[in-house]
Amino acid sequence: ENVLTQSPGTLSLSPGERATLSCRASQSVSTNYLAWYQQKPGQAPGLLIYAASSRATGIPDRFSGSGSGTDFTLTISRLEPEDFAVYYCQQYGSSPLTFGGGTKVEIK
Amino acid sequence: QVQVVQSGAEVKKPGASVKVSCKASGYIFSGYAIQWVRQAPGQSLEWMGWINAGNGNTKYSQKFQDRVTITRDTSASTAYMELSSLASEDTAVYYCARGGRELLNFFDYWGQGTLVTVSS
Secondary structure, three states, X not given: OOOEEEEOOEEEEOOOOOEEEEEEEOOOOHXXXXXXXXXXXXXXXXXXXXXXXXXXXXXOOOEEEEXXXXXXXXXXXXOOHHHOOEEEEEEOOOOOOEEOOOEEEEEO | OOEEEEOOOEEEOOOOOEEEEEEEEOOOHHXXXXXXXXXXXXXXXXXXXXXXXXXXXXXXXXXXXXXXXXXXXXXXXXXXXXEOOOOHHHOEEEEEEXXXXXXXXXXXXXXXXXXXXXXX
């Protein structure tokens, strides 16, 4: 299976700062089928990015995804108070579908 | 608008089975798939399986292959996930989510989650 490793585990930043989250795959992700989800405490995950760089409907443009092959990045250009949450990457290029361990973005 | 609503929390004893439902609305149920994912307390997300809501084809994670059954009732726009031989390690929030018709897809709408607690 394609194992996804996210780093860092926790990112401590202030509102207005830039956040850069990494997701590294153990094998190349077919067709760059990589998604990013945001999860807040007590809530279900919500889709942010699919196909590595396409924003889901209604997602603000401060969220952007990039990368290909085995290295992917989620960037939040300027953190808003509502962006402090846990972020997961997921590959759907091969079965079994797999998720990364998550990156928690917390208020510094 | 698209909605995915799951059944309520369950408490089960070890060795029992649990069946969670996932009712979809706001779109053509048979035109998409339903995926099942679980999240143990404080842990990441774990994919369990998929059902094409149109033709009923399924695919399961090898980890759950022997214990999970995913079905659907197109007349009720509802999918079901049954997990058998429960153990304490199965205590988790179980989510269903809409995906594209094929297995290899992202999940664009998620249910609210169903907490399954396994305890003697």
